[in-house]
Amino acid sequence: MDHFDYVNGAMHVEQVPMAQIAQAVGTPVYIYSTATLTRHVNVFRDALSQLSDPLIAFAVKANPNGAVLATLAKLGLGADVVSGGELLRAIAAGIPANRIVFSGVGKTAEEMRLALEHGIFQFNLESEPEAEMLSEVALSMGKKAPVAYRINPDVDAGTHAKISTGKSENKFGIPYDRALDSYAAARDLPGLDVQGVAVHIGSQLTDLTPLEAAFTKVGALIEQLRAAGHAIRTADLGGGLGVPYDPSLPIPPLPQAYGEMVTRVTQGWNVRLMFEPGRVIVGNAGALLSRVVRVKQGAQAPFVIVDAAMNDLMRPSLYDAWHDIRAVDPVGRRATANVVGPVCETGDTFAMHRDMDVVQAGDLVAFMTAGAYGATMAGTYNSRPLTPEVLVSGDKWAVVRARPPIQALIEADSIPDWVKD
Numbered sequence: 513m514d515h516f517d518y519v520n521g522a523m524h525v526e527q528v529p530m531a532q533i534a535q536a537v538g539t540p541v542y543i544y545s546t547a548t549l550t551r552h553v554n555v556f557r558d559a560l561s562q563l564s565d566p567l568i569a570f571a572v573k574a575n576p577n578g579a580v581l582a583t584l585a586k587l588g589l590g591a592d593v594v595s596g597g598e599l600l601r602a603i604a605a606g607i608p609a610n611r612i613v614f615s616g617v618g619k620t621a622e623e624m625r626l627a628l629e630h631g632i633f634q635f636n637l638e639s640e641p642e643a644e645m646l647s648e649v650a651l652s653m654g655k656k657a658p659v660a661y662r663i664n665p666d667v668d669a670g671t672h673a674k675i676s677t678g679k680s681e682n683k684f685g686i687p688y689d690r691a692l693d694s695y696a697a698a699r700d701l702p703g704l705d706v707q708g709v710a711v712h713i714g715s716q717l718t719d720l721t722p723l724e725a726a727f728t729k730v731g732a733l734i735e736q737l738r739a740a741g742h743a744i745r746t747a748d749l750g751g752g753l754g755v756p757y758d759p760s761l762p763i764p765p766l767p768q769a770y771g772e773m774v775t776r777v778t779q780g781w782n783v784r785l786m787f788e789p790g791r792v793i794v795g796n797a798g799a800l801l802s803r804v805v806r807v808k809q810g811a812q813a814p815f816v817i818v819d820a821a822m823n824d825l826m827r828p829s830l831y832d833a834w835h836d837i838r839a840v841d842p843v844g845r846r847a848t849a850n851v852v853g854p855v856c857e858t859g860d861t862f863a864m865h866r867d868m869d870v871v872q873a874g875d876l877v878a879f880m881t882a883g884a885y886g887a888t889m890a891g892t893y894n895s896r897p898l899t900p901e902v903l904v905s906g907d908k909w910a911v912v913r914a915r916p917p918i919q920a921l922i923e924a925d926s927i928p929d930w931v932k933d
């Protein structure tokens with residue numbers, strides 16, 4: 513978090529005081545650091561420097577903001593997309609189609625057509641019916657779709673159940689034991705060009721062991737597929753590397769250790785390796801800035817009521833996720849408090865019994881490590897407008913997504929005359 517730090521006692525993002533952004537844009541507001549994004553891309557890329565021409569496809573779902581994507585595009589990243597919307601955002605941000613991979617269990621024919629029109633690098637298929645549909649769509653356009661099957665290796669990623677994707681009971685991928693049959697069927701589909709294998713076992717992983725187990729299974733499968741006559745040229749190892757949120761939990765492995773493991777395990781595979789990192793690129797490059805509305809006495813601890821809520825940052829209510837909460841101008845004292853938002857749900861709670869900076873009404877607080885799965889998962893529950901987003905670079909900053917006027921929420925509805933009468 514070195515680009516989010518205290519200068520003369522007040523928190524800055526690079527050279528810009530957070531208070532200046534709050535003053536100009538209002539709160540809550542997401543703030544991203546270009547310097548941190550750049551550093552993370554370089555660290556991740558350096559960790560893979562032993563590999564020849566890896567494709568690093570940023571998982572757009574982690575942060576689809578156009579300015580963030582354009583920053584990553586400039587740094588040479590590709591994109592892993594899971595919808596037509598993400599595909600169009602990636603392309604609009606300058607990510608070339610030949611660096612885009614399309615994941616997801618529910619791609620529609622329309623989304624397939626869009627991706628084929630743009631000429632993306634690879635579709636990661638997740639079922640046989642999907643393969644059949646893609647083949648038909650490609651044929652109808654006179655094309656062949658480049659595909660990999662995402663396999664489900666039945667490996668427990670050891671992360672939160674709601675973000676585990678590699679166990680046999682999860683909806684993702686094709687069962688490992690049936691993979692040879694699925695590939696054989698895909699080879700017979702005239703609209704497909706079967707080029708690879710893909711895997712992604714979950715997110716916020718804090719241990720490399722399950723990743724290594726999954727990759728080892730991919731390596732064994734590549735051998736079997738080649739023996740069966742498939743020309744496997746790519747292997748997509750997904751994303752999943754965790755970032756440090758809570759110092760009381762095991763510290764996630766660094767990209768360097770991940771890169772060493774990947775280099776070792778994939779030796780001799782003779783494929784182009786692909787990666788889909790999300791959180792590790794953007795997580796610590798963002799914070800959610802919020803203002804304390806009031807502090808209310810509680811039975812055990814005071815409730816710090818802030819103007820951000822579960823609709824702005826869903827992770828605590830959805831996964832009991834822990835985000836560090838810091839005063840932007842700390843007074844130098846700490847105490848135990850509960851931090852909650854204004855939404856009418858008990859789940860609108862960011863922290864309970866948290867030892868934190870003492871704050872009072874009007875103070876600014878920053879929710880750290882909010883650059884991944886923050887703004888992208890926001891909604892308008894309780895008729896709250898979507899949170900604006902700001903990108904900082906050195907001493908420059910810009911609003912990269914404006915706060916929509918409340919009126920826009922109301923005007924979005926149309927009331928038919930027969931309801932009014």
Ligand SMILES: Cc1ncc(COP(=O)(O)O)c(C=O)c1O
Nearest residue numbers: 571715716751752788789790791
């Ligand atoms: C297919 C796929 N690729 C990549 C990612 C990115 O994961 P992470 O943000 O954990 O790196 C995800 C999300 O878990 C995913 O579902």
Ligand SMILES: N[C@@H](CCCC[NH3+])C(=O)O
Nearest residue numbers: 573675715716827884885
């Ligand atoms: N939304 C999740 C990550 C989901 C990963 C998507 N496959 C989180 O905030 O941790």
